[in-house]
Amino acid sequence: xxxxxxxxxxxxxxxxxxxxxxxxxxxxxxxxxxxxxxxxxxxxxxxxxxxxxxxxxxxxxxxxxxxxxxxxxxxxxxxxxxxxxxxxxxxxxxxxxxxxxxxxxxxxxxxxxxxxxxxxxxxxxxxxxxxxxxxxxxxxxxxxxxxxxxxxxxxxxxxxxxxxxxxxxxxxxxxxxxxxxxxxxxxxxxxxxxxxxxxxx
Amino acid sequence: xxxxxxxxxxxxxxxxxxxxxxxxxxxxxxxxxxxxxxxxxxxxxxxxxxxxxxxxxxxxxxxxxxxxxxxxxxxxxxxxxxxxxxxxxxxxxxxxxxxxxxxxxxxxxxxxxxxxxxxxxxxxxxxxxxxxxxxxxxxxxxxxxxxxxxxxxxxxxxxxxxxxxxxxxxxxxxxxxxxxxxxxxxxxxxxxxxxxxxxxxxxxxxxxxxxxxxxxxxxxxxxxxxxxxxxxxxxxxxxxxxxxxxxxxxxxxxxxxxxxxxxxxxxxxxxxxxxxxxxxxxxxxxxxxxxxxxxxxxxxxxxxxxxxxxxx
Numbered sequence: 001x002x003x004x005x006x007x008x009x010x011x012x013x014x015x016x017x018x019x020x021x022x023x024x025x026x027x028x029x030x031x032x033x034x035x036x037x038x039x040x041x042x043x044x045x046x047x048x049x050x051x052x053x054x055x056x057x058x059x060x061x062x063x064x065x066x067x068x069x070x071x072x073x074x075x076x077x078x079x080x081x082x083x084x085x086x087x088x089x090x091x092x093x094x095x096x097x098x099x100x101x102x103x104x105x106x107x108x109x110x111x112x113x114x115x116x117x118x119x120x121x122x123x124x125x126x127x128x129x130x131x132x133x134x135x136x137x138x139x140x141x142x143x144x145x146x147x148x149x150x151x152x153x154x155x156x157x158x159x160x161x162x163x164x165x166x167x168x169x170x171x172x173x174x175x176x177x178x179x180x181x182x183x184x185x186x187x188x189x190x191x192x193x194x195x196x197x198x199x200x201x
Numbered sequence: 202x203x204x205x206x207x208x209x210x211x212x213x214x215x216x217x218x219x220x221x222x223x224x225x226x227x228x229x230x231x232x233x234x235x236x237x238x239x240x241x242x243x244x245x246x247x248x249x250x251x252x253x254x255x256x257x258x259x260x261x262x263x264x265x266x267x268x269x270x271x272x273x274x275x276x277x278x279x280x281x282x283x284x285x286x287x288x289x290x291x292x293x294x295x296x297x298x299x300x301x302x303x304x305x306x307x308x309x310x311x312x313x314x315x316x317x318x319x320x321x322x323x324x325x326x327x328x329x330x331x332x333x334x335x336x337x338x339x340x341x342x343x344x345x346x347x348x349x350x351x352x353x354x355x356x357x358x359x360x361x362x363x364x365x366x367x368x369x370x371x372x373x374x375x376x377x378x379x380x381x382x383x384x385x386x387x388x389x390x391x392x393x394x395x396x397x398x399x400x401x402x403x404x405x406x407x408x409x410x411x412x413x414x415x416x417x418x419x420x421x422x423x424x425x426x427x428x429x430x431x432x433x434x435x436x437x438x439x440x441x442x443x444x445x446x447x448x449x450x451x452x453x454x455x456x457x458x459x460x461x462x463x464x465x466x467x468x469x470x471x472x473x474x475x476x477x478x479x480x481x482x483x484x485x486x487x488x489x490x491x492x493x494x495x496x497x498x499x500x501x502x503x504x505x506x507x508x509x510x511x512x513x
Binding site: 023027038045052053117118121125162164179186 | 453
C-alpha cells in the first residue's frame, strides 16, 4: 500500500485483470469517492475527515484478501471494424519487420482484452500482443488525433474515444463511436471486455 | 429569463460541482477550478454552494440581462461595472432588464465567478452540470460561451443586499504557497528538497487540465516500464525532462509519468487562480498534518459556507 497524497492510497496488484476485479469490489462497497484501476494498481480517493488513511488502507487490504466473488456475467466479445490506413501503419510494420498484410492478419487474429480505461473518456488500453510486437511511441505527441483513431505502441492497442492530443503511432481508425454523449450508455467499451478487430475493406 | 453574451472573453464556461465517481471510465472531474470562489458567489445569493455559474478566464465578460436578477462576482480581482457604474465584487448586485454587466480583466488571480440568484440552466451529464470541453458535454452545449449565446436562468429568487465579510474574501496575489504531500513516486527525486522549498514560476502552458511549472529542473531517476496508473487533480507529475506539471480540474484520469507530490485537498482551490508568471512554492506536509489543517480550514469556512465537502 502506498500513499498518493493526503486523500489517496494505492495498492499494487499483479495484472490488469486483478486491478479491475479489486476495483469492482471496492466500488460495490461505496466507501470511497473514486476507485480507479491502473494497469497494475488500484487507487482509491476518500475524504480524510470521513475515513482515516489507516482505515482506507485496511478496507482496501481486507477487500484484497477477501474471497473473490465468483466472476460476474462473462463479458461478451465486442467486434470493432477497423480501417487499417493509419499514417504510421507502414512505420509500425517496418519496425516489426512485417508486411502490412501479416500485421493485419496478426492483429485481427487475436482476442484483445480491455486492460484499462482512462486518460480521457472512451480511451481504452488493450492488452499486449506480446514482446515481439513492441514498438515505440511517437517521439513527440500529435496535437490532435481524431476520435476513433487506433494506435499501436508497446505491443498494446489504444483506442481514442475523443479527439485530442496523442502520442501513439496510428495504425487505423474505426467509424464506430467509442464514446457517445447522446447514448443511454455513453461508454461503448468496459474494462475487461474481450475485443476482436475486423478488417474493414 | 435569460442573459445574452456580448463578449465572452478568453474562455467562459459554466462550472458547478465536480463530476464524482466516473474517473474509472476516463471521465475527469471538471467543475470550478476555484470551487471556494464559486461557493462564495453562490452564498451571497442563497444558492446551493456549487450551483452552476459562469467561470471567466483572465479577461472577463460582457453580457446584457433580459430579466431582473441579482448577481454576485467573486474570484480574481477585477473591475466590474453595471451600465458603466463601478460595483464591488463580493456583493449582491440587482440587475434590471437591458442592464449591461462588465467584468474586466483580472489583475491578480485568473478566474472570476459570476453567479445568478436561483442559478442558471445547464446541461447535466453523469451527475454534474460542469462543462468538460474536450468531450463536449455539460454546461452550455459542452463548450465555452460565444458572442450572442443566450443563457437561461432559473426563476430568479429575491435576495437581500449582502456582502462577503472581509475575513472570507480570498486574497489574490502573485505569490502562492501550496501545502503538498509525497506521492507514489516521490522517491525517484534525487533531492526532494529541490521540489519542496524551491520557488517555481507558473508557465504560460496553463489551462484547466494542468499547469507547467518553470524554474528548477528536478533531477529525477528514470524508471523504466512505469505502468500507467491513476492521477488526480492536484497531483504533480514529473516527466524525464524534470519540469513539474501540476494537474488541474480537467486533468486526465491516468498517466505514465512519475507522480512526485500531491497538493493537499485544502489548497486545491488555489490552483484555479495560478497565473502565468506567479511564484509558487510547495510546502511539505505529512498526511496527518494535512488532514488536521483541513479540519481547521473546514471549521473556519463552515461559519460562512454551508456544505464544504465538495468545496475544500
